[in-house]
Amino acid sequence: MTKQSVKRVALAYSGGLDTSVMVTWLKENYDCEVVAVVVDVGQKEDFEAAREKAMATGAIACRVIDLREEFLTECAFPALKAGAVYEGRYLLGTSLARPVIAAAQVEVAREYNCDAVAHGCTGKGNDQVRFELTYQALAPDLTVIAPWREWEITSREDAFAYAAERNIPVPGSPRKLYSIDRNLWHTSFEGGILEDPGAAAPDELRELTVDAAEAPDTPEDVVISFEGGVPVALSGEALDPVTLIQRLNEKAGAHGVGRVDLVENRLVGMKSRGVYETPAGTVLVAALADLESITLDRDTAGFKRGIADRYAELVYQGLWFSPLRAAFDAFLDEAHATSTGDVTVRLFKGSAMPVARTSPFSLYREDLATFEEDSVYDQADAGGFVRLWGLPSSLAARVRQAAEANGPVTDFASNGADAARVGPEGGTGPGMAVPAGLPRRAGRPLVSTRG
Secondary structure: OOHHHOOEEEEEOOOOHHHHHHHHHHHHHHOOEEEEEEEEOOOOOOHHHHHHHHHHOOOOEEEEEEOHHHHHHHHHHHHHHHOOOEOOOEOOHHHHHHHHHHHHHHHHHHHOOOOEEEOOOOOOOOHHHHHHHHHHHHOOOOEEEOHHHOOOOOOHHHHHHHHHHOOOOOOOOOOOOOEEEEOOOOEEEEOHHHHOOOOOOOOOOOOOOOOHHHOOOOOEEEEEEEEOOEEEEEOOEEOOHHHHHHHHHHHHHHOOOOEEEEEEEOOOOOEEEEEEEOHHHHHHHHHHHHHHHHHOOHHHHHHHHHHHHHHHHHHHOOOOOOHHHHHHHHHHHHHHHHOOEEEEEEEEOOEEEEEEEEOOOOOOOHHHHOOOOOOOOOHHHHHHHHHHHOHHHHHHHHHHHHHHHHOOOOOOOOOOOOOOEEOOOOOOOOOEEOOOOOOOOOOOOOOOOOO
16 A cells, blocks of 8 residues: 555554654655544553643544553453463563554554554564564554654654744753653653663653662562462452552552563564563562462463463564464463462562462362371381382483493394393393393493582
8 A cells, every 4th residue: 555545543542742743654655644543551641631732733533442451351361361471581571562552553544444553663672573463463464654764854853843943832851861662561661871781770760669678678468369470469459450550560669579681582673672660560470370389280380380371472573463472371261270379478578479379279288298107107208209200210220220230132032032131120121121232331430420
């Protein structure tokens, strides 16, 4: 589709500098109508002011959609159940919000008969991929417009100059130091001095957390209640998802929990540094993992750990609507069917430590685990288990001993009459046939003593 054929565009709109300028730029360069789409995922903006600004800059309509609860229940909580943490540290706050925003944008585009969608992501970042892969998954017929990859604006100064020439009201100043992204799950800071990985992040980069050194000197215990792996109550009070996250953010943030300063590998190939605050998410990840320790069997827990990193990569890389992520969710729903219970988490000076856990589906049995005398577990039974568990190692050792004692042997005898066999004590006789050609290794220790 050419510029001339685009008639109406649904623009993901925030009311910030970039998207405020884009309304006018789209009209000038595509000669099209613009529908602004504002999605509330908990960023605490003045949405009415954003609506008024969009209309004042030339949009024919501005839809403001509250998707805070959907953001949590359909994106953040599934990632929580997966234990998805990108590169071991990033709880994916920005990554999880983008599919929600882009999907809502597609719905509005259909409602207003738009033939194109547009976003304000730069050509260097991850978000362009997250938005556009969502468009491709949900509306491959729509034209995608990415102004940052087309226009001649290359800096905030250029954008402010463009706005000033056209009397577009924009917030902030050309010297804004940091890029800030907010939603219910987190706040992130990028840019400015953070672009130097050798410079400590200024302490002013905080919205949700206090400095751990300034946190209360007395720990606070909070009880997280889960049903099927989903948080449903805080310290005995049943809460809707939005309220639960808001309150837990306040409690954990007040104790300095959930702030990280990290360098990550962007999808587009470069490294990027950010400061992220995710107090509620940090507590919930720790609490659910602790609950799983008593509700999941060993094999299920091990498999779940095995997919956690891949799940995080899918989210980070914009593949939220991939078949693989959907398949993972099906497994996780089944795995967490019994992840119901309470976990007590102690908040203190930047740490969130689970200290107690209970579940009606607990696989932990004190009468089995006790080191004291019990009537359930016959310790004598362990001998047979240990022998069977070690059978492969035992057989391999006997073969090795026979080879070292007797030298290479010819072959397995079909009837066993001519085969060298490993007896009960490792010698020849009734036992296991020794494979042909095993070299003599006299004097070589079974366990290396190097290093």
